[in-house]
Amino acid sequence: MNDQSQQFASDNYSGICPEAWAAMEQANQGHQRAYGDDQWTARAADEFRRLFETDCEVFFAFNGTAANSLALSSLCQSYHSVICSETAHVETDECGAPEFFSNGSKLLTARSENGKLTPEAIREVALKRQDIHYPKPRVVTLTQATEVGSVYRPEELQAISATCKELGLNLHMDGARFANACATLGCSPAELTWKSGVDVLCFGGTKNGMAVGEAILFFKHELAVDFDYRCKQAGQLASKMRFLSAPWVGLLENDAWLKHARHANHCATLLSQLVADIPGVELMFPVEANGVFLQMSEPALEALRGKGWRFYTFIGSGGARFMCSWDTEEARVRELAADIRQVMS
Numbered sequence: 136m137n138d139q140s141q142q143f144a145s146d147n148y149s150g151i152c153p154e155a156w157a158a159m160e161q162a163n164q165g166h167q168r169a170y171g172d173d174q175w176t177a178r179a180a181d182e183f184r185r186l187f188e189t190d191c192e193v194f195f196a197f198n199g200t201a202a203n204s205l206a207l208s209s210l211c212q213s214y215h216s217v218i219c220s221e222t223a224h225v226e227t228d229e230c231g232a233p234e235f236f237s238n239g240s241k242l243l244t245a246r247s248e249n250g251k252l253t254p255e256a257i258r259e260v261a262l263k264r265q266d267i268h269y270p271k272p273r274v275v276t277l278t279q280a281t282e283v284g285s286v287y288r289p290e291e292l293q294a295i296s297a298t299c300k301e302l303g304l305n306l307h308m309d310g311a312r313f314a315n316a317c318a319t320l321g322c323s324p325a326e327l328t329w330k331s332g333v334d335v336l337c338f339g340g341t342k343n344g345m346a347v348g349e350a351i352l353f354f355k356h357e358l359a360v361d362f363d364y365r366c367k368q369a370g371q372l373a374s375k376m377r378f379l380s381a382p383w384v385g386l387l388e389n390d391a392w393l394k395h396a397r398h399a400n401h402c403a404t405l406l407s408q409l410v411a412d413i414p415g416v417e418l419m420f421p422v423e424a425n426g427v428f429l430q431m432s433e434p435a436l437e438a439l440r441g442k443g444w445r446f447y448t449f450i451g452s453g454g455a456r457f458m459c460s461w462d463t464e465e466a467r468v469r470e471l472a473a474d475i476r477q478v479m480s
Contacts, residue, residue, distance in 0.1 A: 141460075141467045144445040146312075146425060149460035151382075152344030152395055158385030159346075162377045171195070171376040179380035182387040183338075183352060188325045192359035194351040195379045196371045199311050200229045202337040202349040205365050207274060208237035209358065210305045210335065215240045215273035217307075218260050220247040222282045224309060236369060241270040249420055250281030251291065254298040261302045275299050276307040279316045279327065280424035284403075286316040289331050296332020305358070306332055311339035311349075314396035315424040329354035340383060344395050344461045348379045395461035399425035402459035402468050409472035415479050419454055427457045431479065438478035444471065 142148050151159075158175075167173035180193040196202040203225050207217055217233065219226050221244040225233050234240060245256040252275065261272040275295065280286045287295075299306045308328065310316075313336065317324055328336050335358060338350040353359035366372050373379050386392040407422045410429065419428035430453055439446070439455075447456045457471070 140443070141462070141464060142445040143457040143459065143463075143471060144447055146342040146399065146458045146460040149344070149462050151346045152386070152391065152461050154385035154388075154391040155340075155345045155382035156385075158381040159378060162381035167377050169374050169376070170372055171380070173377045173380075175377040175384060176380040179350075179383040179387070182384055183350060186324055186387055187328065187352065187354075188323070189329055189354060191329070192353040192356055192362070194359075194362055194366055195373070195376065195383075196349050196351060196366065197347050197373070197379070198341065199224070199309070199337065199339055199349050200232050201369060201371050202351050203276070203307075203309050204229065204232040204236040205362070205369055205371065206307055206335050206337055206351050207233050207276060208240070209362050209365060210274045210307060211237045211240040212273070213238040213240060214270060216243045216270035217241070217274045217276055218243050218245055218252075218257055218272055218304070219276045220245060220250060220252050220278070220281070222247060222250055223276065223278055224282060224311065225276060227282075240273075243270070243272065247281075249285045250278070250283035251285055251287055252277050252295060254294050257295065257298050257304075258302070261304065272302070272304060274305045274307055276309060278309040278311070280312045280319070280426075283420045283428060284422060284424045284426035285420060286319050286423045287327075288320065289322060289326050292327065292331035292333065299332070305334045308333045308336045310336050311342055312396075312424055313338050314343045314392050315400055318393055318396040318400050319423050328352075334358060340386065342460075343392055343399075344386060345382045348382060350383060396425070399459045399461055399463060402463040402465065403427050403457075405465060406457060406459070406468050406472055409469065410475050413476050413479050416475065425459045427459075429455050429457065429475075431455060431475070435475075435478045439474060442474050442478075444474065
């Protein structure tokens with residue numbers, strides 16, 4: 136096994152899908168206007184409006200941390216708070232960026248069930264205190280698919296949205312793996328966002344075949360006022376913006392984004408099936424997207440590492456995460472499953 140072997144530590148390990156690569160090559164022909172005033176950025180924005188069946192505001196950022204943080208900061212004042220799951224990426228893996236970009240808006244964690252927020256958990260946090268000494272709840276952020284691979288159904292999103300409206304909260308969706316959720320549920324992007332009450336979506340491209348790039352979609356125009364200035368101030372306005380936006384054209388045309396997400400999901404399901412009968416291996420969460428979370432002994436995990444496999448673990452828990460990508464090969468999945476079987480024997 137060499138350093139270029141397909142791995143399962145993260146879907147960020149994968150390369151660029153052919154559709155995104157081809158679009159970037161086309162965008163590289165000739166000159167285009169700078170700072171987003173180019174035909175590729177306009178085409179990508181229109182593709183999103185077509186896909187989501189609505190006249191949404193579309194912006195592009197380099198990565199998910201910037202996309203989430205800037206979106207949340209646009210929905211908050213510094214004295215507000217954001218309600219999120221205790222496992223949310225904005226809470227555990229973004230180095231305080233949401234607080235930084237919002238000049239201090241506080242993250243308030245709520246309990247989750249299989250990684251998902253519930254109306255009851257949101258209400259519990261939002262109504263915990265309402266005095267002036269406590270940061271006023273203003274936004275709920277949820278992740279689709281979640282950090283443990285579960286997905287929100289439309290009815291769950293609608294129930295959360297109804298709670299948000301009742302409490303005067305905006306609803307933001309971290310969609311780093313939004314494509315995988317759509318692939319699992321067979322729902323349209325519109326059904327999983329604005330039709331279910333989501334106000335802002337950060338749609339991830341990097342984990343689904345792009346080199347860099349996330350799209351921020353505002354489904355209410357008034358929430359996007361001056362967001363372009365926020366992006367510029369945060370260093371997210373690319374001078375050659377066409378190279379952020381063109382890959383989206385490649386992904387969105389002919390639904391390549393959905394094809395790749397379905398493949399990644401299929402490989403995750405295959406892995407879970409191949410290890411289901413192995414004694415000592417337990418599935419930690421249902422496989423609903425492109426991640427498989429397995430409970431195994433620490434010696435077995437160390438033995439897997441010794442065989443050259445890379446994966447993320449949960450310190451002290453014996454849990455391991457295996458992520459499948461747009462380009463994961465079934466043969467590689469079977470090789471991993473065989474090695475898991477061997478180290479557990």
